[in-house]
Amino acid sequence: MISPGLIIEGDDKSVAEKAQSILEISSSLFFENDYNSVGIRAIAHAAGVRGASIYHYFSSKEEILFLIVKEVTSDFIDSSPLVYDEESDFRKVLRMLVSKHIFYFWEHRIALAIGYREMHNLTLEHKKIVQGYRLEYQHSVQRFVSDGVVAGAFQCKDPNLTGVALLDLINGVNDWFRPNGRLSIEQIADQYCDLSQQMLGAQNANDK
Amino acid sequence: MISPGLIIEGDDKSVAEKAQSILEISSSLFFENDYNSVGIRAIAHAAGVRGASIYHYFSSKEEILFLIVKEVTSDFIDSSPLVYDEESDFRKVLRMLVSKHIFYFWEHRIALAIGYREMHNLTLEHKKIVQGYRLEYQHSVQRFVSDGVVAGAFQCKDPNLTGVALLDLINGVNDWFRPNGRLSIEQIADQYCDLSQQMLGAQNANDK
């Protein structure tokens, strides 16, 4: 007997796809304008439906914002595990960390910009979840710097502060980088790797 | 003969004061929420008047936003002239630059955060004015780094890129600094001076 479940499965999939496409449409609109100046009607119009239909996929406009921000934030952590041990070449791991960060951030600049800019439009609970992801990543970077100091690869007075300084440095790229500029994102990432090494007191590495 | 002008002068002054206080009230509200979710009526209520009265002082809500952002941006440039010559100690000038930047940015964090976050709510013309100020400052920092390299004080592959990297680094502080944290803003500024020196390849200075 063919269960209705099997038939519905096809529908479920296109529901999920449609939901995903609404999230992408919303991202573009939120990025170009504001969360608060993009109405449900504008999202619906861009998606080719009426306002009420949006609520078939999402329970509220805030949920749309949350899903955009949560996805890009948790995906980053999942895709960038910072694995190393005391045998690792900390200078190489640093370069990996910096490059991956800059590439991911540029690739997902739209959702990430929304995440930072529209933080206070999330409910308290949702905000805590996103901040939790960010702190988790920050702590792993700080731990890495600290471990690198212990291993003798870096020289820092205050590894925890240097960790956030490193993040400050590489987070800034999206604010000014433009693809048609003098340098490519790869060239910038490479230079920022060098700058990071110097900042962490690892400038005398004999290998990159 | 007592001109009406003299009498009006007193009134003008309190008009200017009231306008200024409306700008400060608006800053707080825009900072805590969004430009687009703070209504004229909310601003007026916080200022102790009705919505229509706001239009006695400003021609539009956008003008309020522009004045907040323009003031804090142009004041920064005016208050932080980057003066040096080939005789200067570039390491010391760098420390001055970094400290002043961090202190000013923290002191004026509310208006500055609004400036970066609400940029796209400005009219095109107003946006250009603000971006002009920012670029002016960025170029002066890049020129400084470049001059420091020529003078032999810094070692950078790409002074223009290193200039924006320096700004990325010190711009980040406001995003995470909290006054009740482990370090004071003075301690952080001091450490960021050290980190900047290392990043610019000036770490071997015998004086700070």
Added chain:
DNA sequence: GTCTATAGGGGGATAGAC
């Protein structure tokens, strides 16, 4: 799943009295 219609509440800005 999508629609129309609507509830219930704001928004920015202006006119014109006082």
Added chain:
DNA sequence: GTCTATCCCCCTATAGAC
């Protein structure tokens, strides 16, 4: 300089038909 009243528009979200 401040007010009330108002214009016309948009908002999020829901009810209920199809």
